[in-house]
Amino acid sequence: MNRTTLSLIGTATALAAVTGFAALTVPDASSGGTAATAARLPVERSTLLCPAPTSSDLAETTYTSFTPKGKDARTAGQRNRAELLPAERAVEGAEKKPEGRGKDARRPDRPVVTLKQPGTPVTAETSDAEAPALIGTADGTLAPGWATQQTTVISAGEARAVLGARCTAPDTEFWFPGVSTAKDRQDYVHLTNPDSSAAVVDLEMYGRNGKLKSTAGEGITIPARSTVPVLLSTLTQEPTADATLRVLARAGRAGAAVQAEDDKRGGDWLQAAADPSGSAVLPGIPADATSVQLVAMATSEDDADVKVRLAGPSGPITPAGHETLHVKSGMTAAVDLADVTKGEPGSLVLTPAEKDDAAPFVAALRVTRGKGGKQETAFIPATGPVEERATAADNRAKGTSLSLVAPGVTGRVKVIASAGSGGGSATAKSYTVKGGTTLAVRPPVPSGAKGSYAVTVVRESGGPVHASRSLELREGGVPMFTVQTLPDDRGTVVVPEAEQDLSLLTE
Numbered sequence: 290m291n292r293t294t295l296s297l298i299g300t301a302t303a304l305a306a307v308t309g310f311a312a313l314t315v316p317d318a319s320s321g322g323t324a325a326t327a328a329r330l331p332v333e334r335s336t337l338l339c340p341a342p343t344s345s346d347l348a349e350t351t352y353t354s355f356t357p358k359g360k361d362a363r364t365a366g367q368r369n370r371a372e373l374l375p376a377e378r379a380v381e382g383a384e385k386k387p388e389g390r391g392k393d394a395r396r397p398d399r400p401v402v403t404l405k406q407p408g409t410p411v412t413a414e415t416s417d418a419e420a421p422a423l424i425g426t427a428d429g430t431l432a433p434g435w436a437t438q439q440t441t442v443i444s445a446g447e448a449r450a451v452l453g454a455r456c457t458a459p460d461t462e463f464w465f466p467g468v469s470t471a472k473d474r475q476d477y478v479h480l481t482n483p484d485s486s487a488a489v490v491d492l493e494m495y496g497r498n499g500k501l502k503s504t505a506g507e508g509i510t511i512p513a514r515s516t517v518p519v520l521l522s523t524l525t526q527e528p529t530a531d532a533t534l535r536v537l538a539r540a541g542r543a544g545a546a547v548q549a550e551d552d553k554r555g556g557d558w559l560q561a562a563a564d565p566s567g568s569a570v571l572p573g574i575p576a577d578a579t580s581v582q583l584v585a586m587a588t589s590e591d592d593a594d595v596k597v598r599l600a601g602p603s604g605p606i607t608p609a610g611h612e613t614l615h616v617k618s619g620m621t622a623a624v625d626l627a628d629v630t631k632g633e634p635g636s637l638v639l640t641p642a643e644k645d646d647a648a649p650f651v652a653a654l655r656v657t658r659g660k661g662g663k664q665e666t667a668f669i670p671a672t673g674p675v676e677e678r679a680t681a682a683d684n685r686a687k688g689t690s691l692s693l694v695a696p697g698v699t700g701r702v703k704v705i706a707s708a709g710s711g712g713g714s715a716t717a718k719s720y721t722v723k724g725g726t727t728l729a730v731r732p733p734v735p736s737g738a739k740g741s742y743a744v745t746v747v748r749e750s751g752g753p754v755h756a757s758r759s760l761e762l763r764e765g766g767v768p769m770f771t772v773q774t775l776p777d778d779r780g781t782v783v784v785p786e787a788e789q790d791l792s793l794l795t796e
Contacts, residue, residue, distance in 0.1 A: 327783050327784065327785045328783070328784055328785075329781045329782070329783050329784070330781060330782060330784050331359065331430075331432070331433035331780060331781055332432050332433050332779070332780060332781065332782055333428065333429065333432055334426065334427065334428050334432050335371075335426070335427045335432040335433075335435045335458070336424075336425065336426055336427075336458055336459060336483055337373070337423075337425040337426075337427075337435065337436075337437050337456040337457065337458060338376075338422070338423070338424055338425070338456060338457060338458070338459055338481045338483055338543075338544030339352070339373065339422060339423040339425070339437060339439050339454065339456040340422050340439075340454060340479035340481065340516070340544075340546045340548065340558070341378070341420060341421055341422040341479060341516060341518065342415075342420050342439055342441045342452070342454075343418070343420075343441050343443065343448075343452065343548075344418050344419070345418060345443050345446070345448055346418045347443050347444060347445050347446055347448075347449075348416065348418065348441050348442065348443045349414065349415075349416050349441070349442050349444075350414065350415050350416070350420055350439065350440065350441040350442075351412055351413070351414050351439075351440045351441075351683065351741070352373070352401065352402045352412060352413045352414075352415075352423070352437060352438070352439055353410050353411070353412050353437065353438045353440070353682040353683035353710065353741050353743070354371060354373065354402045354403075354404045354410065354411050354412075354425075354435075354436070354437045354682060355404070355409075355410040355411075355435075355436050355437070355680060355682040355707065355743040356371065356404060356407040356408075356427065356430075356431045356432075356433070356434055356435045356436070357407060357408070357434045357678065357680055357705070357707070357743070357745045357780075358407045358408040359407070359433055359434060359678075359780065368428050368429060369405075369406075369428065369429035369430045369431055370403070370404070370405060370427070370428060370429070370431060371403070371404040371405075371425065371426070371427030371428070371431040371432075371435055372400035372402065372403045372404070372425060372426065372427075373400060373401050373402045373403075373423040373424065373425035373437065373456075374398065374399070374400055374401065374423065374424055374425070375399075375401060375421035375422070375423060375424075376421055376422040376423060376424050376481055376514055376515055376516045377421075377512070377514060377515040377516070378421065378422070378515065378516055378517075378518075379511065379512045379515040379516065379517050401413055401415075401421075401423055402423070402425070402437065404427070404431055404435075405431075406431075407430055407431060408707060408708065408715065409707065409708045409710070410682060410683075410707060410708075410709075410710045410740075410741060410742060410743050411710060412683075412710045412740065412741060421516075422479065422481050422516035423437075423456070424481065424483045424514060425437060425456065432780075433778075433780035433781060434678055434680060434745075434778040434780035435778075435780075436455070436456075436680040436681070436682045436743070436778065437455075437456040437682055438453065438454070438455055438456070438681065438682035438683035438773070439453070439454045439455075439456060440452070440453050440683050440760065440771070441453075442762055442764070442769070444764050444765070448550055448555075448556065449555060449764065449765075449767065449769070450550075450555035450556045450557060450665060450666075450769055451555075451557070451665070451760065451761075451762050451769040451770055451771045452548070452556065452557050452558055452771060453557065453558060453667075453683075453760060453771030453772070453773055454546055454558040454560065454773075455560060455681070455682075455773045455774075457544055457546070457560065457561070458544070459481075459482075459483050459484075459542040459543055459544045460538075460542060460543075460544075461537070461538040461542050461543075462535070462536065462537050462538070463534075463535070463536040463545040463561040464533065464534070464535055464536075464561060464562050464564075464565065464586070464588070464651040465478070465533065465534040465535075465536070465545075465547050465559055465560075465561060465562065465653070465670075466533040466562055466584040466585060466586050466621065466651050466652055466653040466670070467531070467533075467549075467559055467582075467584040467653040467654075467655055467668055467670075468494070468521055468532050468533065468534045468547055468549070468559065469521075469529065469530050469531065469532060469549070470494070470501075470521050470522040470524075470525060470527070470528050470529050470532065471528050471529065471530040472528060473551060473552045473553065474530075474549060474550065474551055474552075475520070475522075475549075475550045476520070476521045476522070476547055476548070476549045476550075476559075477518045477519060477520050477521070477547065477548045478492065478518070478519050478521060478534060478536065478545060478546070478547050479516060479517075479518050479544075479545065479546050479547075479548065480509065480511050480516065480517045480518075480519065480536070480543050480544070480545055481511070481515070481516040481517075481543060481544040481545075482511040482512065482513060482514065482515055482516070482541060482542075482543050483514065483542075483543075483544070484513060484514070484541055484542065485513050485514065486513055486541060487510055487511060487512050487513055487540070487541065488510075488511045488538055488540055488541030488542060488543050489508055489509065489510055489511075489538065489539050489540040489541065490509045490511060490536060490537065490538050490539070490543055491506060491507050491508065491509070491536075491537045491538075491539055492506030492507075492509065492519065492521075492524060492534065492535070492536060492537075493506060493534070493535040493537065494506070494521065494524060494525060494529070494532050494533065494534050494535075495532060495533045495535070495586055495619060495620060495621050496527065496529040496531070496532045496620070496621055497529075497531070497620055497621055497622065497623070498620065499619050499620050500619065501524075501525045501527050501529060501532065502525060502526075502527065503524045503525045505523060505524045505525075506519075506524045508539075511541075511543055521534065521547075530623075531582075531584050531621055531623035532621055533584070533586035533621045533651065534547065536561075545561060546558050546559070546560055546561070547559040547560075549666075549668070551666055553662075553664060554657055554664045554665065554666040555664065555665040555666050555767070555769065556666060557666055557667045557668055557771050557772075558668070558771075559653065559668040559670070560668070560670055560773075560774070561670060562651045562652060562653050562670035562671045562672075563651070563670070563671045563672050563673050563776070564651075565588040565589070565649035565650060565651050566649055566650070566671075567593075567640075567641050567647025567648065567649055567650075568638075568639060568640045568641065568647070569585075569637075569638075569639040569650070569651075569652045569671035570636060570637070570638055570639075570671060570672065570674075570694060570696050570755040571583075571636060571637040571638075571639075571652060571653070571654050571669045571670070571671050571672070572636040572669070572672065572692045572693070572694045572727065572755045572756060572757040572774065573634075573636060573669055573692035573756075573757030573758075573759055573772050573774070574599075574629070574630050574634065574635050574636060574637065574654065574656055574669065574692075575630070575634060575656065575658060575690075575759060575770070576630055576632055576633050576634045576729070577630075577632070577658055577768070578628060578629070578630050578656050578657065578658055579628055579657050579658060579659065579660055579664070580625070580627060580628070580655075580656070580657040581625075581626040581627065581628070581629050581630070581637075581654055581655075581656055581657075582623060582624070582625050582626065582654065582655045582656075583597070583614070583623065583624050583626055583637065583652065583653075583654055584621060584622070584623045584652065584653055584654075584655070585614060585616050585621070585622055585623075585639070585650050585651065585652040585653075586616065586619075586620065586621045586622070586650060586651050586652075587616040587617060587618050587619065587620065587648055587649070587650045588619075588649050588650060588651060589618065589648055589649050590618055590619075591618055591646075591648035592615065592616060592617050592618050592648060593615075593616040593618075593641075593648040593649070593650040594613060594614075594615055594616075594641065594642035594643065594646065594648075595613060595614045595615075595616065595639045595640070595641065595642060595650065596612070596613055596639065596640045596641065596642045597611050597612060597613060597614055597637070597639060598637070598638045598639075598640070599629055599630070599635045599636070599637060599638075600635055600636045600637075600638050600694050600695075600696060600725055600726055600727045601630070601633050601634070601635040601726065601727060602633055602634065602635075602726060602727060602728070602729070603726065604723075604725050604726055605638065605725045605726075608626055608629050611624055611626060613642050614639075616650055618648075634692060634727055634729035635727050636692060636694035636696075636727040636755070637654060638694070638696045639652060639671075651671065652670075652671045653668055653669065653670040653671065654668065654669040654670075655667075655668055656668070656669060656772070658768040658770060659767060659768045663765075663766050663767045663768070664767075665767055665768055665769045665770060667759075667770055667771050667772045668772070669757060669772050669774065670774060672755055672756075672757070672774035672775070672776050673755070673776045673777060674748075674753035674754060674755050674777070675702065675746050675747075675748050675753075675754055675755070675756055675775060675776075675777055676748065676753075676777040677747070677748055677777060677778075677780070677781065678745060678746065678747050678748070678777065678778055678780060679745070679746050679756060679775035679776060679777055679778050680743055680744065680745045680746075680775070680778060681743065681744045681758035681773055681775055682741075682743045683741050683743075683760070684706075684732065684741055684742050684743065684744050684758070684760065685741055685760065685762075686734050686738060688760055688761040688762055688763075688770075689731065689732060689744070689758065689759070689760055689761075690729060690730070690731055690732075690758070690759045690761075691704065691729070691730050691731070691732045691744065691746075691756065691757075691758055691759075692727055692728070692729050692756065692757045692758075692759070693720060693722045693727070693728045693729075693730070693746070693754055693755075693756050694722065694726070694727040694728070694754065694755050694756075695722040695723065695724050695725070695726065695751070695752055695753065695754050696724075696725070696753065696755065697724055697725075697752045697753060698724045698751060698752035699721060699722065699723050699724045699751050699752060700721075700722050700724075700748070700750070700751035700752040700753060700754040701719060701720070701721045701722070701748075701749045701750045701751050701754075702719070702720055702722070702746050702747060702748055702749055702754050702756075703717055703718070703719045703720075703746075703747045703749050704717065704718055704719070704720060704730075704732050704733060704744060704745070704746055704747075705717040705744070705745040705746075705747065706732055706733045706734060706735045706738075706742055706743075706744055707735060707742050707743040707744075707745070708735055708738075708742065709735055709737075709738035709739045709740040709741065709742045710739070710740035710741050710742065711739030711740030712737060712738070712739040712740070713735040713736055713737040713738035713739055713742070714735055714736040714737060715735055716733045716734070716735050716736055717733065718732075718733045719749060721751075722754055724752060732744045744758060746775055755774075755775075756774070756775040757772055757773060757774045757775060758772070758773050758775060759771070759772045760772075760773075
């Protein structure tokens, strides 16, 4: 018998500080253990993945990378740098090849975006129709709260739109309520593997009658440091206008985002909704929305009965005729809320119809602005509250708005506008959000700002506040816009002090 003694707290502490996603529960005295003092420390490494922006020859894409100023991470033996490198494009069953072979092509080992200091954003631009997906890593002082935004403008043609994506961390499961395999939609899920070994992913879709029949979505291999785009309509022979996509990694991990293009309503990136829960908050419905569609799926064996409320500027209201929504187990339900905001900005708050019956579900909104041939669409997935801090990296002096909603009791946040990418000085302003309301504001603009700037929302006091950022870049009379929710950046992690040594016995 070989006896190996490991300090589990020391191991977990190192893991937590590196990934930013690990938490450790230490037994307290009441459970018979020895209590250990916990500290909240900055993460030491962050990973972000950006999908390939578009295949349009008429597109201009801007990447904006930013880390807010804050407590320094421990930097012993680490560099302080954040960079995004091109991924390789791979098609299942074929050899992978480097992306980005056009005029703006980049070498796989040459960063597309490099950030060297916190507090000031950096930008990079491309007009390459084959621009690559990006795999990024931030270390040291640049890791806590690192954010990157990808903004693509297609100003002409049937695909004209503003497509915004918040580059996200890899994970093992994602939910996308609101996807479509109907003829008027072209929805691609972009799967990116940041690691040095292959990942294997399953794609499952659920419509109004349950799981859609498909075998093509099983066992999709994503080679190391590569990206695989999958057209959702090729996964099933059942055209479905309102569906939910589940991305589940059976080996490794991946990043996932859905690019949705509508023949008449433009398009945008649909990003993953918050994890299944018995309630949901969807912040940032614009005042002039002409159509708001809610899509939800019950993810457990129980049906979900959901109370629907719109949190407006003055308080919560019930949409006429849509007081509740019944979602059957394993099925997707959709409801057209029309112009639910009635000329005022708002946020949707979904809670259990019965307090003791909170079946988990996922939800997202498809929001349309404009009419006739001048319509544009964006998506708002359910998002968690700003627990400590959240950032939107790419903002402009004109066209940027912020939605803050307190679904329960009143909360207070501080909004910090960074220096501009081309110069200027940071500024800040605090806002109180009354319980049950949405506060829509133009965030402060940095003094003497040049270029784009970052907006960071910091929780100060009171109840939970959820947030989203909208960017409007009107073109030719079309209200082109994109909305990004602002979940907590998880820039810190709770790490116990190494007061307790646990022994692991192996044979």
